[in-house]
Amino acid sequence: MVLKSFVEVHPESHFPLQNLPYGMFKPNHCSEARPGVAIGDFVLDISVIASAGLLDGPFLRNSNCFNQPNLNKFLELGRPAWKEAHATLQKLLSETEPTLRDNANLRQKALVPMEKVQMLLPVAVGDYTDFYSSINHARNCGLMFRGAGEPIKPNWFHLPIAYHGRASSIVVSGTDIIRPRGQDRPVGNSPPYFGPSRKMDFELEMAAVVGPGNELGKPVDVNEAADHIFGLVLMNDWSARDIQGWECIPLGPFLGKNFGTTISPWIVPLDSLEPFACDAPTQNPPPLPYLSEKKSRNYDISLEVHIKPSGHEDSYVVSKSNFKHLYWTIAQQLAHHTINGCNLKPGDLLGSGTISGPEPDSYGSLLELTWNGQKPLTIAGETRTFLQDGDEVIISGFCKGDGYTVGFGTCSGKILPFPA
CATH class of the missing domain: 2.30.30.230 (Fumarylacetoacetase, N-terminal domain)
Structure with a gap:
């Protein structure tokens, strides 16, 4: 029997009685x-x-x-x-x-x-961790920057790679993002470039919202990890690719990532996503025992990225992906995060990392969609390699049930120029 509310709900609404985010x-x-x-x-x-x-x-x-x-x-x-x-x-x-x-x-x-x-913002975010859990995204980045010899480093297949992000710059959907300034690599013998980023990008992600958390020194068992996750939100982890590329060796992302991360206002509980659970990809080699799940599951969540070019009224789809493509599950991410005794707290966010599918039109960033600017996109008659001032990025996500849709609404943000 299909659940119905006395509140009128359009068949295509993201928010039927089955959802209640x-x-x-x-x-x-x-x-x-x-x-x-x-x-x-x-x-x-x-x-x-x-x-x-x-x-x-x-x-x-x-x-x-x-x-x-x-x-x-x-x-x-x-x-x-x-x-x-x-x-x-x-x-x-x-x-x-x-x-x-x-x-x-x-x-x-x-x-x-x-x-x-x-x-x-639905929660007070004390800490934010960004994972790197999409094998397609990892392979694409490796091919671009390291070549075909070893696009993905061996450690990636043994543990969910992550870095700690900046919680203070997490903003709710609809908040404008000011183009960041920073350094870029020098050309020849010149000093490094300094100024507004010239390679502004989006990253199609989702984030798990931590529930009860755990005590310091007490890891969470991977098969109990789901009880520590309240639900999921959409996430756009904005990236200044030029700043990031110059600063990231040897320690990793800093100014290229910490200027802004946008999340959707609605948290969809895991219980509402239960009908859309699906098998996670087979992991080879098998993970170590502390990451081995009795039942390794993802969720079949369709994801879309639209760009509304500056000065345009309409938005245009540039990517269609799915949460089920993630190689490392959210349970494995949380278990790995705590295996050393790290304590998570209610409201902490665990970003999935860019969610790229196997096909070119399912890549989750402009870095991949344009292959680092080598293959420009045409949007509404205009070309884009990276985001221009005034461009708005709109991410949506939803699951299709029998006669209803469980969705997340949208996660949007517009790029504004750095103030003169």
Whole structure:
């Protein structure tokens, strides 16, 4: 039986009753932040539902987690509380439940038109780690910069490679990104170039949002790692390829990456993605025991990248990929992150790394799509090797169910010139 809500939900909406992703919002600019779930073209204000005493199950009744400026305290409660909240909200919004449906006063307070709200970062991000888990992306980068001899280094097949990113520059979808300045490699005997990046790029990613976390010195077992992941968001981990290329040896990304990372405002819980779980790619050689999962799973999430060129009203698809292409799973990423005793905390983000598919039109960055500028794209009659000022990048992601869609909305950002 297909679940239906008394709230009208368009068949192509990303936010049916089967989804109910969580976010933080303001009904207007003067109000305080409060938690909500998306349902059709509305946001259900969970703080109103909680104040009405409707979230009274054993894991939530004594908690003030929905009276907070972010979702961190709710994430800390763990999967039993998440399941309880989802089941309660799903029941309240169903077409057969009268509690909210037939209470006009409560309904008016609790359901806010999405077009009127201001979306905020859903969590306070204490730490952010960016992985490098797509074999197609790793191979493409290796071919470009190291040649065909050994495009992927042997260690990549034994552990999920990652680096620590900058949490303070993570922004919510719709936030403009100022073109960063930095150095680029010198030409001949000249000093290094210094100025605005000339190779601004997007990176098609998703990020796992950490739930309960773990204590310092106590690793998380790979087969229990999913209980430490609340859900997924879309991510654009912007990259200044020229700055990054000059600075990255020997330590890795710094100014080429830490100027901005955009995430979608809605976190889709893993429980909502469960119907779309699929087998992960076969790993060869088999991973070490601490990374060996009893059931190695990805999720079948279709991903698209649109670019709206500066001065244009329409956007154009430049890439179609899928989360299922990731070689290292999110459970393996989290288990590896903690195997040395590192402690994760609620709200931490684990970026997947660029998600590139096997075909040229499924590559997850302009670096790959234009092969480092050698094969320019044509978008709306204009050529692009990398992003120009005024270009907007819009990422979307969704899963197709039987008569419904579970989606993430969009993750967008526009490049602005560095101030003169």
